[in-house]
Amino acid sequence: MSAYVPGLEGIVAAQTAISMVDGANGRLVYRGYVIADLAEDMSFEEVAYLMWYGRLPARAELDALTLELAGSRALTQAARITLDALPTETDPMDVLRSVVSVQGVEHRLEKPSIPLAIHATASFPTILAMFHRRQLGLEPVKPRADLSHAANYLYMLNGKESSPDLVRALNTYLVLLADHGMNASTFVARVIASTDSDLASCLVGAIGALKGPAHGGAPSAVMDQLEQIGTAENAGRWMREARKQKVRFMGFGHRIYRTYDPRARILKELCARLNPKFYELASKVEETALQILHEEHPERPQATNVEFYSAGVLQAIGLPKEYFPPTFAVSRAAGWTAHVLEQSANNRLIRPQSEYIGPEPRKPVPLSERG
Ligand SMILES: CC(C)(COP(=O)(O)OP(=O)(O)OC[C@H]1O[C@@H](n2cnc3c(N)ncnc32)[C@H](O)[C@@H]1OP(=O)(O)O)[C@@H](O)C(=O)NCCC(=O)NCCS
DSSP: OOOOOGGGTTOOOOOOSSEEEETTTTEEEETTEEHHHHHTTOOHHHHHHHHHHSSOOOHHHHHHHHHHHHHTOSOOHHHHHHHHHSOTTSOHHHHHHHHHHHHTGGGTTSOOOHHHHHHHHHHHHHHHHHHHHHHTTOOOOOOOTTSOHHHHHHHHHHSSOOOHHHHHHHHHHHHHTSOBTBOHHHHHHHHHHHTTOOHHHHHHHHHHHHTSTTTTTHHHHHHHHHHHHOSGGGHHHHHHHHHHTTOOOTTBOOSSOSSOOHHHHHHHHHHHHHOHHHHHHHHHHHHHHHHHHHHHOTTSOOOBOHHHHHHHHHHHHTOOGGGHHHHHHHHHHHHHHHHHHHHHHTOOOOOOOOOOOSOOOOOOOOGGGOO
């Protein structure tokens, strides 16, 4: 038996052709393409195609996928009933997890496939937008087949089209977050896929893993922290005090990156342009956080991660902070489903071992003698 490694750090748990995270050099690659080359001009639909089919689409292939995504946006009746039954104060991540589960019921006996992946990916924005409208006491807005994935999400949330600049920013965000190696939620999705379970079960597990603040729950926690810090002048005092209490700075640190996260670099530029007020405080907090983390452990580099400036970009786009984590899921749906398909295509049950550290075998004392 090999030695136990806490957090499976450094353990290679799968082979994948979908994405590569090069932590030492701060590089993220989707199927051979460096993320910075995709983020500018590629649509989320093109990247989803890349995830599922392994190559960039030709015009006709992209048109066909766009049409199929647009045609798969409506929810099943059972999903709509579930959505309407949830209290309006429910966390949108819990809404997504519950409705994705119900949405998958009718396909539960089918093997994961690209059509099912498209269907699931198409439904995430509808679920979130419908719930958001309900929270506001507003009628749901029907999806529009003539709008892109990003544009239609904002349209369904707000009941009106957003500016091309904001749609473009959301598209960039969706492209950047679509996949990221063997992160916790993707690992969960692959573990579930390895048992030959159905796609919805894989996605429900993945959403549950993404929800935690150590993973996709961080951007709303970034907002909370910035709200508590309040002003640039207060950053040093608040943050040093926080570290005394062992509080982690949200949006900093990463299991793999020991240098600047390439996604954070792109989002930082977007944030500076779209959300200067957020940027003013955030850039001061970033400078202070990196300084404190360096002072604490100069031997263990910690850098800004994707979540920090995501928060400023998503706020500028007009999303409430509770919708930051599920919007991460809107993007990651493409990566999760691609990983499920990859795992299913060349499957071996993922079943590691544990090291037993409990008592030596012993005889149970009868209840009457246990006092
Ligand atoms: C992402 C994260 C979970 C990675 O954890 P990890 O792989 O266990 O981190 P490392 O092994 O590099 O470092 C662990 C140590 O660094 C410290 N550390 C890591 N990130 C830190 C942060 N954001 N603020 C303060 N200290 C941090 C931890 O306190 C720990 O120190 P300790 O052993 O003295 O308690 C962690 O950095 C974190 O919680 N970050 C904040 C949440 C966040 O932004 N999540 C989004 C991730 S994309």
